[in-house]
Amino acid sequence: MDRYNPQKIEQKWQKIWEETQPFSAGADGKDLPKDQNTPKVFLAEMFPYPSGAGLHVGHVRNFTIVDVLARFYRQQEMNVLRPFGYDTFGLPAENYAIKTGISPQEATATNIKNFRKQLKRLGFAIDWSREINTSDPEYYRWTQWCFLQLYKKGLAYRKESYQWWCPVDQTVLANEQVENGHCWRCGSEVEKKKMKQWFFKITDYADELLSDIDQLDWPDKIKTMQRNWIGRSDGAEIEFEIISEGEESAGDFKIKVFTTRPDTIFGATFLVLAPEHPAVSKLVTDETREKVDAYRTDALKKSEIERQENKEKTGVFTGSYAINPATGEKIPIWVSDYVLMGYGEGAIMAVPAHDERDFEFASKFDLPVKQVIEKPDNSTDGEQCYHGEGKLVNSGHFDDTDTSDAREVVTAWLEEQGVGKQKVTYKMRDWLISRQRYWGCPIPIAYDKDGNEYPIPEDQLPVLIPEVEDYKPDNSGRSALAKAKDWLKVDIEVKDEKTGKTHTETMTRETDTLDGYACSSWYLWRYASPHDNQHAWSEDAIKYWAPTDVYVGADHAVAHLLYIRFWCKFFADQGYLPFREPIKTLLYNGYINAPDGKKMSKSKGNVIDPLDIIDEGYGADTLRTYEMFIGPYDLDAAWDPKSVGGVYRFLNRCWTLCFGGSAGTGSKKQAESIPTLAIRHKTIKKVTEDIHRHSFNTAVASLMEYVNELYKIGAKTEDLITLAKLLKPFAPHLASEMLEKLESDDIWPTWDEKYLKKDTIELIVQVNGKLRAKLSVPVEALEDQAKLEELAKGEPNVQKFTKNGIKKIIFVKKAKLLNIVAAK
């Protein structure tokens, strides 16, 4: 007998799969399969960034989950779409280019080639005719098309916003790249620069994005994170009239605030504005101007992280007062950085008696605190600052109203007075998509000499990324695209509104590129018809294949998974998609850590390279099966080199069973005498159900049990066929080799309940819930409770524990269990 040689059989089957391309989803190179009445399943992983380092074990776990499902459904003769793609834009390729001069285009091509080669060595059942790559002009042409659709509907827009700017590196910095007000690279002090940036108006869909979360078959963790991210708050917007010092009234000048507690308005003893609030400059007086300006400048310098770290309240008085519309009292207006410009109105009414932050501020600056809710006697809430519910006091004609009712009643009253209204506010902000970077999808916009925007006409797409020699951003504050002087100029046809005549104008292109998340916000739909050169996706193909049935990944809980939902809803509204949620089931897999339990990292030198595992002689089948066996897919797990050996032993035993050799001494003795039907059908059921519920580790465990059993009682051909079929999703090469020898197809087996029924069952006898005896009884006996009770009472061990008599007996037929409640 040949020994189990993964190297040999894996090469053999990979060559066969390469030649026959058995995993094509469509018929004869088309998008759709022949028989579209057959149920479909569309499976995908979150496509990877193809790094130069190649696959790591985390990728393998992620992709194997998808592959097990793909092969499982394929064996069940469903139409399976299991494509693959590469998310290739991004900073690593650009930094590499700056360092080496090798273009991102070239580096990306090399990396994809390497990835593809490695993926094939893992035996993934990928439809290779559908590979996509976000930096391929044939792909990003349609990313630009998507942008233009959003633009047309006013959901892609430009606005001024503050960005971190390093004056030495001449570049914009992300919030996380600013440490203590200094650039993380050069250490120089950064400044906030107001820049015009592109945004997608995701907030238009805030409500639907929130409410549709309920219907998703996604992990609760992710759903909660998305809910929190969207952060809906129901409350009221209230207007406060302003009176400047020395003047009676400032006319129509009013400050709007947002509050979730309009019921506490009688307790609002001052207003606080964010430092960036545009009204601040109008509120300062000659005495306060200098101090307020200094405070504002200082606040602008601080990063948001710093603002959060330093919770000590700071602030300055503007010198102006507002009128509390409920009490008519004159209340001071302050400026403080604990109020954020980006949320609500950027201004609050402070109710120090019932809000912790306002209380802190009032204490520090000696501002009045006015209680308006009576704290119930049984409340354990803080002494000084009660935020719970209760009855209103000091609130005029609302006294004695319950706060829970008062929110609505007070809002209605404010509305009557014309000073307030109901308002819903979200934490989520619009999605900033401008990136001053070279290696991204160019934004298809041009500007005329006056700076007016013009979309690049759809028939001129793609706006290609120009070739440049130096990828570094320069002191213009624009991406390296600006260095391509010829590329910058573009002729756009302009129609004169009045005359209706058109003329051609030479304009300047936008040099910002799109956030990479834009490219990944529609790629799942591209998979349905990846070669369509007339549309981003074809109507028929998308109708059959999409939405994605199972999507597997380990990252992007909020960003990507929220953006793709947003685009889905937008394109559904435009009539391009016949569904409003892109992903039915989301599997969020855990990470694989190093054997020491720490994160794998090059610097720690604890990285396990999956290709090494294959090459050491274990093979891809062992690697795949081990990663499914390592633990529940959604939990982090530590790599255990010893356990890899255990899985290899298991596959070796499968091989031995099938190809002969020293399979258990028992097989010789009992081979044909003992029926294996029961264990066979039990295993089919268990593995099938386990895969359905994504319990891959227990599916593998039950295959191990089956093999152990077959070693003891001997395997019939039907057992070997069953084993190979059930094993195939996990270890496809070995299973294919077995099925070839056994001359069998790979169609998923079904189980028959009749083989799972036994003639005799084991009756569990408990006394007071503790196991005291196990009785072997005929199945029919389960129908006769009285007889079972007799039998149980006859057991010496039962008698021993029921000396003082029996109170009652509980019989659970389903559990085959009898619990005797003994008297004391």
Place this chain on the structure above:
RNA sequence: GCCCGAGUGGCGGAAUUGGUAUACGCGUUCGACUUAAAAUCGAAUGGAAUCUUCCAUAUGGGUUCAAGUCCCAUCUCGGGCACCA
């Protein structure tokens, strides 16, 4: 601080709807084969004992005939959010 999730042998973990706790794998020990080792095959393996009984699912309570599973409190770890009015 707030919101989730988790805590089970020496280790990774199983127990799907409240019903036999510890499946499967690793490790360890013993045995077979071998001159020997590896590989392979077989057996044992939660702890303690008075040897078939007690104690064990982070800790302390509770509900129940019955709790790893449900409820309350506490501790530890992981993740997320974090001045969002």
